[in-house]
Amino acid sequence: MRNLLIAIGVLLCGSAFAQEVPEKVDLAVAQEKGCLSCHEGIEKFTGGVMMETIEAMGPDLGDPAGCVVCHGGNPQGLTAEDAHKGTVQDLADAGGPHTFYPDPGALPIAEKACGQCHEGYTERLTKSLMNTEAGKLQGNLWSWGVIDGRRAVYGNYTLVDEDGKTPAVGTDKYKEYMTAYAEAHPDQLPDSMEQVPDVDVEAVSDHPNLAGITYSRQQCQRCHVGVTGREKRGDFRGAGCSSCHVPYSNDGFYEGNDPTIAKDQPGKLLTHQMQGSRKSKVNHNGLEYSGIPTESCVSCHNRGKRIGVSYQGIMEFPYGSPYDEKGGKQPKLHTKKYLYIKEDLHHAQESRPGNPEGGLLCQDCHTTIDMHGDGNLPGTTLAQVEVECEDCHGTVSQFPWELPLGYGEEFGVKAEGDARGLTDELTEEQYLAYEYEAQDGYLLTARGNPFGNVVKSGDKVIMHSASGLDFEIPVLKQIAKDGTWKSPNAEVAMMSVGKHMESMECYACHADWAPQCYGCHVTVDYSEGKTDVDWITNANNRGEDGLTPDAAMGTNGMTGPGKVSETRSYLRWEEPTLGINGEGRVSPLMPGCQVITTVIDKDGNTVAHNETWMTPDAGGTKGVEHAAVQPHTAGREARSCESCHNNPKALGYGISGGRFLNGYDKGFTVDLETAKGEMIPGKTSVQSQPIPSLDHDLSRIVTEDGKQLVSVGSHWDLTGPLPQEMREKMERTGLCMGCHQNMTDENLWDKVNSEKFVNNKEHQEVMDKAIHALSESKK
Structure with missing residues (x-):
């Protein structure tokens, strides 16, 4: 069980722990030690005033170490079964745990655990994007043509913002600002949202784009703090508050001293200690650290915008090279293999002169409201994140x-x-x-x-x-x-x-690169009763102890109809396309949910084959989404002038102006053929299936005369390609011809040409002289 204490492990009597953990403790020992009768050796969760307070409360609750203050349970229980149920009545009456909590940070029971001291955090986190993922759902279902508006309609849960648009926390200036913000942008700060619905399997035959709901429920919604996530390397974490504040290594092994927690089974916390601010010190493996390591954030932020792995400087790639000493490929991390590109300057250990060696943590820039929310219901990242460069x-x-x-x-x-x-x-x-x-x-x-x-x-x-x-x-x-x-x-x-x-945006120039995953080819197969893990079903079937069905090791919990598989067209990482973000500023774009869909209904009929779906922006475009993004790949040296002003990709015309990767709409067959393209064999196989609606490269978002080809952003009216007027002002292709067309005029060229090679600086000086000469001629 991936939880704060894997205390249920004590139930495994006769296992490898039988010699260290008794099946039953003596009454005198239970009265003296409480929970430590079995868990002796476990790490103190934290230090300072917080731990002193917990330990001061413990003796009056029959538990000297104070474990029950957060976990509940019966500290006088003589067996694991008795100890791990119920709670001390005085504790429950005071608003503490009402039963045993294996993971006190899980939502919503964290209100009775962490919330005893950290009042209001549970409610704010429940409404925040970390829990609702409303923006992800809106963007994904927009691309699938399931919804046709910019309002955040769906979340992982049905929620109502009952206390109005004035934030619950923040300064008076902040509250005034955000109240006006909510009035100006009601679609992005809705009063309520509904739990994303189940898929009507019967309706899929006639409306195959409804498979987008299955895609969201099975593939996208695992990364929210209401559930514990997949049992995969790099995806182990707790729930709720524990998602961030309890360390889990990527391999998921416990390395602490609680004798009841297996050290040879993945899916466990690294150590029973809290990571948080500078005052929360974690001591482990001979090291002391404070703050929340970046990799804790990356256990979720490795897909979608991929800002976590990008911040670390890595991007998924298919090869898994180089080989290890046994000839093996990389171990998968977050189910992917990675290529190192270049880390964000804020993450790099090498600092600018005068600063210490070491990088910034995510929490150093992102505030408590960015993380926990402010009590409103944001429908998109821009609505919750309050910081700018x-x-x-x-x-x-x-x-x-x-x-x-x-x-x-x-x-x-x-x-x-x-x-x-x-x-x-x-x-x-x-x-x-x-x-x-x-x-x-x-x-x-x-x-x-x-x-x-x-x-x-x-x-x-x-x-x-x-x-x-x-x-x-x-x-x-x-x-x-x-x-x-x-x-x-x-x-x-x-x-x-x-x-x-x-x-x-500052990062329009300073983002060194962005991960660009073109083409999201998705098959959703409902035939023969196929099912897969449904994270929304898990999230909304929480037990009294706060745990969701996916929490038990060896299972990902409850399933739903349909089975999703997906792959890509191609991956790029070079400087990204530019467009306009929701705030109206020039921003990098990256491929969003570029869905190309095949759907097989419950009867085995293919009811959609390599379909794209239409979205309402720009009068109707293909849901081959590009999204504005802060890539979190900042470099000290910004991208060059030419990389925007002389680059058709930056302007939105696609890689090399969209000259390549055409012909998706036709597909192709490779075999013996005549010079005229006639197939000689009578029996051939289609090499690449056609995508009938895709008559341009996936990197191309707009034509030179201003026709928008694909969806660019789903949340905000201002998002889109660079406007026509801006592109015309920016575009400076053919600048070289201004001078070098004169090379054929020997009389003229000999007067300006240099016998030696002219380097870049000298070239610029010549251009500078030309500008001044033009200025003089204007006089």
């Missing part, structure tokens, strides 16, 4: 504290208002974490909440990482004032061309 780095003309609230998420309207300033006060929930000295003041997010770990210190901005490291953040205005640009390209891009900062 400029919140810490500012712009070339304004320090972060000089920017107005809303800068970076203007939604097509210029952000105006007073400077957001600084603060020396934290929000109530932030005081539960490590409290850093405010110094000159905490910086504020784009929505008005303090960064509890980012402070102004004189003319510097310091980020305190949960890992224990402190970093100076490069601030653009200070760089501009000091003239300390690392490259003239940076000064030109950010200062000389002001439009860049006004209309682009």
Whole structure:
């Protein structure tokens, strides 16, 4: 069982643990030790005031170590069966566990465990995207043509936001900002959402796109905090609060000292300790660390936008090379094999001069609201995440504290208002974490909440990482004032061309690469009673102890009709296409759910074969989705000017302008043929099946004359390809011809040509002289 304590293992009497764990303990021992009668040696869950409080409560509950405070159960039980049921009545009466909780962090029983001290977190987490996955469902079902609107209709659970649009937490400025935000964007912050429905198998024959619901329920919804996830390497985790705050290694083995937990069976927590902020120290294997390791986040964030693995610098690829010493391929991680590309500069251990060696953790940028929610029901990532790059780095003309609230998420309207300033006060929930000295003041997010770990210190901005490291953040205005640009390209891009900062996301240039998984070929087969794990069914059949059916090791729990299989067309990683994101800014795009579907109904009939589905954007486009993304692959050296202005792929025209990978709509057969393409054998096999509706490369999203070919974003009206006017202004193909067409004019060329090779810098100097000469001629 993948839970905080795998205490049920004690029930395995006669097993390898029989010599260490008694089948029955003496009454005197139970009265003296409580839960430690069997679990002696287990690690203290945490230290400091939290652990002192738990241990202080324990003796009055008959459990000196205080295990029952979080886990419930009967500390005076003499057998595992008796100990792992019920609870101490005084504890239940006080709002604590009402029965034995193997995983106290699981939703919703965490309210009676963690929630005894961390009030409100369970409700906020329940409504957050970490639990509802409403955005993923909306985007996926949009691509399948199941829904035709931008409103987040479905979630993993039926939920109602009963307390209105004013957030439950945050500063007054934040609450005012988000109340107005919700009024402006009701589709993305709905009042309620329904549990995504079951599939009507009878209706699939006539409406095969309904198979998209099966695809979501079986393939996509396993990565939410309501369930424990697959029994695969890299996917082991707890549930609810334990998803993030309890360490699980990728291989899933317990390495602690509780004698009741098997050390040779995967699916166990690494150690019974809590990871959180800087004050929560974890000691294990001779190491001490604080903060939540990136890989804990990546146990979920490895699919969809793939931002977790991208942040680490790796991307799935099919080969599994290089071989190990026995000639074997890579072990699968998250069921995939990986190629190292380049990690995000924030993740890299190598730091800029003056900073310590070591990378940032996800929680160093992402706030408690980004993680736990604010009590509203967000329908998309942009609705929940409150941070922007400029919140810490500012712009070339304004320090972060000089920017107005809303800068970076203007939604097509210029952000105006007073400077957001600084603060020396934290929000109530932030005081539960490590409290850093405010110094000159905490910086504020784009929505008005303090960064509890980012402070102004004189003319510097310091980020305190949960890992224990402190970093100076490069601030653009200070760089501009000091003239300390690392490259003239940076000064030109950010200062000389002001439009860049006004209309682009920082990561439109600074994302070194993005994973691009083109073509999501899906078969959903309902024939012969085929079934597979249904994560929504599991999530909504929770036991009294908080566990879902998938929690028991050896099974992924309850199943639903249909069996899904999927594969890809091709993978790329180079600089991505650009488009407009929901906030109205230029952003990288990546292939989203590019569904190409084959559906076999319950009677074995193929009712859809390599179909794509239509979406309503741009008057009707194929659901071969591209989505705006923050790839989390930032590099210090931004992409070159030419990679956008002289690159048809960046503009949306596809790789090499869409010249290649055409002919999907026809398919092809390879065999003996005449020069005219006539097949000579009478019996041949189709090599590649046609996709009738796909008459262009999957990387092509718009034509040169402005026709949108595929869906680009499903949540926000502003999302789409770069506008026609912008593409025409950006496109600078054929620039070389401006000069080099004159090479055939020997009299002219000899006057400007150099006998030696002209390097790039010298070439630019020639162009600079040409601009000045043109200027003089205009006079």
